[in-house]
Amino acid sequence: MIDVTINNITVSVPEGTTILEAAEKAQVHIPTLCHLNMPNVRYVNKCSSCRICMVEVEGRANLVPACATEVTQAMVVKTSTPRAMSARKIVLELLLSDHPADCLCCPKNTRCELQSLAYELGVREIAYKGEQSIYPPDVTSCSFIRDLNKCIMCRRCETVCNNVQTVGVYSAVDRGFDAVVNSAFGRPIIESPCTFCGQCVSVCPTAALTEVNHTRKVLEALNDPDKYVVVQTAPAIRVALGEEFGLDAGTIVTGKMVAALKQMGFDKVLDTDFAADLTVMEEAAEFIDRVKNGGRLPILTSCCPAWVKFFEHQFPDLLDIPSTCKSPHEMMGAIIKTYVAEKIGIPAEKIYVVSVMPCLAKKYEAARPELVNDEMDNVDAVITTRELAEMIRESGINFLELQDEEFDHPIGQSSGASVIFGTTGGVIEATLRTACEWLTGKPLNKIEFHELRGLSGIREAELEIAGMEFRIGIANGLGNTRTLLEKIRNGEVHYDAIEIMACPGGCINGGGQPAHHNNWGILEKRSRALYAEDQRKPLRKSHENPSIIQLYKEYLGEPNSEKAHALLHTYYQKRELV
Amino acid sequence: MTPNMTNEEKYALLEDFINQQENKSTSLIAILHYAQELFDYLPNDVQTFVAQKIGIPTARVYGVVSFYSFFTTKPRGKYKINICLGTACFVKGSDKIYNEFKKQLSVEDGEVTQDGLFSIHPVRCIGACGLAPVVMINEDVHGMLNAKEVAPIIKSYRDKEGM
Ligand code: SF4
Ligand code: SF4
Ligand code: SF4
Numbered sequence: 068m069i070d071v072t073i074n075n076i077t078v079s080v081p082e083g084t085t086i087l088e089a090a091e092k093a094q095v096h097i098p099t100l101c102h103l104n105m106p107n108v109r110y111v112n113k114c115s116s117c118r119i120c121m122v123e124v125e126g127r128a129n130l131v132p133a134c135a136t137e138v139t140q141a142m143v144v145k146t147s148t149p150r151a152m153s154a155r156k157i158v159l160e161l162l163l164s165d166h167p168a169d170c171l172c173c174p175k176n177t178r179c180e181l182q183s184l185a186y187e188l189g190v191r192e193i194a195y196k197g198e199q200s201i202y203p204p205d206v207t208s209c210s211f212i213r214d215l216n217k218c219i220m221c222r223r224c225e226t227v228c229n230n231v232q233t234v235g236v237y238s239a240v241d242r243g244f245d246a247v248v249n250s251a252f253g254r255p256i257i258e259s260p261c262t263f264c265g266q267c268v269s270v271c272p273t274a275a276l277t278e279v280n281h282t283r284k285v286l287e288a289l290n291d292p293d294k295y296v297v298v299q300t301a302p303a304i305r306v307a308l309g310e311e312f313g314l315d316a317g318t319i320v321t322g323k324m325v326a327a328l329k330q331m332g333f334d335k336v337l338d339t340d341f342a343a344d345l346t347v348m349e350e351a352a353e354f355i356d357r358v359k360n361g362g363r364l365p366i367l368t369s370c371c372p373a374w375v376k377f378f379e380h381q382f383p384d385l386l387d388i389p390s391t392c393k394s395p396h397e398m399m400g401a402i403i404k405t406y407v408a409e410k411i412g413i414p415a416e417k418i419y420v421v422s423v424m425p426c427l428a429k430k431y432e433a434a435r436p437e438l439v440n441d442e443m444d445n446v447d448a449v450i451t452t453r454e455l456a457e458m459i460r461e462s463g464i465n466f467l468e469l470q471d472e473e474f475d476h477p478i479g480q481s482s483g484a485s486v487i488f489g490t491t492g493g494v495i496e497a498t499l500r501t502a503c504e505w506l507t508g509k510p511l512n513k514i515e516f517h518e519l520r521g522l523s524g525i526r527e528a529e530l531e532i533a534g535m536e537f538r539i540g541i542a543n544g545l546g547n548t549r550t551l552l553e554k555i556r557n558g559e560v561h562y563d564a565i566e567i568m569a570c571p572g573g574c575i576n577g578g579g580q581p582a583h584h585n586n587w588g589i590l591e592k593r594s595r596a597l598y599a600e601d602q603r604k605p606l607r608k609s610h611e612n613p614s615i616i617q618l619y620k621e622y623l624g625e626p627n628s629e630k631a632h633a634l635l636h637t638y639y640q641k642r643e644l645v
Numbered sequence: 646m647t648p649n650m651t652n653e654e655k656y657a658l659l660e661d662f663i664n665q666q667e668n669k670s671t672s673l674i675a676i677l678h679y680a681q682e683l684f685d686y687l688p689n690d691v692q693t694f695v696a697q698k699i700g701i702p703t704a705r706v707y708g709v710v711s712f713y714s715f716f717t718t719k720p721r722g723k724y725k726i727n728i729c730l731g732t733a734c735f736v737k738g739s740d741k742i743y744n745e746f747k748k749q750l751s752v753e754d755g756e757v758t759q760d761g762l763f764s765i766h767p768v769r770c771i772g773a774c775g776l777a778p779v780v781m782i783n784e785d786v787h788g789m790l791n792a793k794e795v796a797p798i799i800k801s802y803r804d805k806e807g808m
């Protein structure tokens with residue numbers, strides 16, 4: 068152990084600890100900017116490029132960056148000497164001299180780490196007037212916008228995309244003043260193998276990476292008397308939206324969320340959970356069909372569009388193993404514009420479907436040309452949890468005071484199985500609850516599969532169902548997914564079914580969720596809340612959901628029927644790897 | 646440059662070279678040097694090829710190529726006219742020579758003349774300040790130049806090529 072004194076507080080820390088980590092232990096705050104540290108998902112960015120964390124060490128002539136300097140025995144550190152404070156301010160002012168100062172209209176206003184730092188360090192004027200880099204923003208994707216003028220070269224996006232997701236879209240390119248984080252050959256993002264998982268957007272401290280905002284589009288639809296606007300909300304929204312209004316992570320705000328959407332004027336407020344139940348029906352049937360008829364195993368879940376795009380680019384030789392199920396919100400859109408339209412007597416052409424998703428990839432997915440029925444898009448607009456919060460604020464709704472309301476019918480019911488779709492392991496657990504009962508013909512004694520739960524990157528379990536052994540795998544985060552798929556491709560491991568989510572932790576950590584402030588604890592709370600919600604539900608299994616039973620009876624026939632295929636399934640295509 | 650080889654032959658050589666590397670990703674710079682020797686420059690396709698053969702993202706290869714000034718991503722002429730714009734040459738009027746080359750050949754820096762013969766590359770000091778202003782055309786050094794000599798020099802290379 069090493070003793071180190073920071074601002075007169077002495078702490079003992081193991082060898083290899085940085086000054087920044089020791090300061091945390093001593094409860095001394097050192098401002099940081101490029102630093103990112105979520106080791107359990109390997110979101111660790113230690114490039115030490117920003118130099119905001121400069122501190123003074125006794126006996127050293129120069130200031131040192133706290134995030135990159137390891138402590139030594141009896142080191143004495145001072146973090147708030149006039150010299151350190153002024154150095155930090157100069158570093159920040161230099162960064163700001165090449166930064167467009169349009170905070171008032173910036174999409175990250177009040178949520179930007181650079182802006183907060185300017186506040187924290189008391190910047191009142193930008194003493195340096197430098198040349199400003201001018202890059203045209205990249206607006207080619209449906210998911211996020213890259214505005215490199217706001218890039219501060221912290222390289223968090225590069226770390227996350229390369230090391231965690233292993234997609235490798237970004238690299239630091241060029242040198243000197245022209246240096247910037249960019250894609251290969253500076254090509255627009257749409258021409259890269261980007262999966263649109265949005266994890267780079269989640270960690271970008273500034274507005275260099277922001278979602279494509281669809282709130283205007285949705286407001287216009289709400290204002291259009293000829294449109295019947297139906298909104299659906301994904302499972303992971305209800306455990307995160309509250310954070311935008313100051314509630315603790317994991318607070319379940321389903322009732323308030325529904326009330327807010329009704330006040331905003333949506334004609335129907337539906338729950339994507341219903342479609343998650345529907346996904347379970349279709350996927351469990353597909354799985355059993357492959358098991359019984361010697362189809363190719365493992366079956367891979369397909370409800371995450373970023374994962375879908377990942378395998379289209381990276382594993383085109385495995386295109387036939389994922390389930391052909393559309394993602395739940397696309398299924399929901401297809402059912403709303405057919406079955407629901409008939410039930411409520413509104414022509415499908417008039418219906419405008421808005422999905423509220425934790426996800427940026429769903430924005431891209433909604434624009435995939437094959438996700439249509441009768442030449443109508445299944446989903447017309449996708450907004451994220453953050454955008455929904457923005458619309459609620461803009462509408463002047465006092466969210467915290469809202470009285471709880473219920474989702475609308477006819478497809479308003481959902482099971483606990485569907486709620487856990489929002490966290491890693493949930494989809495496969497939900498599917499197994501149904502598949503097991505179908506295979507054995509008997510009700511499950513134990514419907515919770517604790518062996519499948521947790522947030523670690525790769526998990527597996529062996530289950531015995533109806534006298535057969537099944538090996539189940541779970542991967543979250545695309546790097547973990549790659550590891551697992553390579554093993555399958557090389558024949559090193561065998562699984563029967565695998566659940567895959569592009570975002571580490573699953574949709575609770577989607578690219579459209581409220582900021583996690585580099586705090587893994589927030590994600591754990593969101594995950595726990597989903598399991599709690601499942602437990603609270605009287606219905607726990609998808610195939611027992613009466614709305615689902617009715618839908619098959621009145622409209623679809625059997626799972627995997629021809630009609631079900633036409634509406635609820637899709638196909639994949641090989642994509643270039645540039 | 647290896648002008649008598651087809652592109653396919655060049656790619657085959659490059660692939661052999663990559664396969665010989667013990668640690669493919671730490672030899673990236675050596676591989677890119679070799680590729681530039683073969684192709685004379687590093688077009689996007691060659692960078693993508695290198696990335697895929699090594700098994701690293703193309704963006705990383707591009708990052709390295711764009712960082713080091715000795716890699717070039719644009720085709721160059723058979724004769725590369727390196728014009729020194731370092732201090733000593735500049736004081737002696739190398740900018741006039743630079744402009745004269747651009748005028749005579751009607752190209753900007755980094756561009757190649759239509760016949761593929763010449764390209765112009767401003768460079769920093771090449772260490773021949775005694776000969777300022779100095780221009781290197783491939784391996785040939787032309788020192789103490791004035792603008793009037795530019796046209797005859799170009800002509801001498803054209804003559805060599807029978808053009
Ligand atoms: S969205 Fe995901 S895949 Fe695309 S650049 Fe960002 S981190 Fe990489
Ligand atoms: S785009 Fe954002 S995350 Fe990436 S380097 Fe720039 S500021 Fe950092
Ligand atoms: S894990 Fe969820 S939030 Fe993340 S890309 Fe996939 S579907 Fe979207």
Ligand code: FES
Nearest residue numbers: 115117118120134
């Ligand atoms: S936070 Fe330490 S250098 Fe950026």
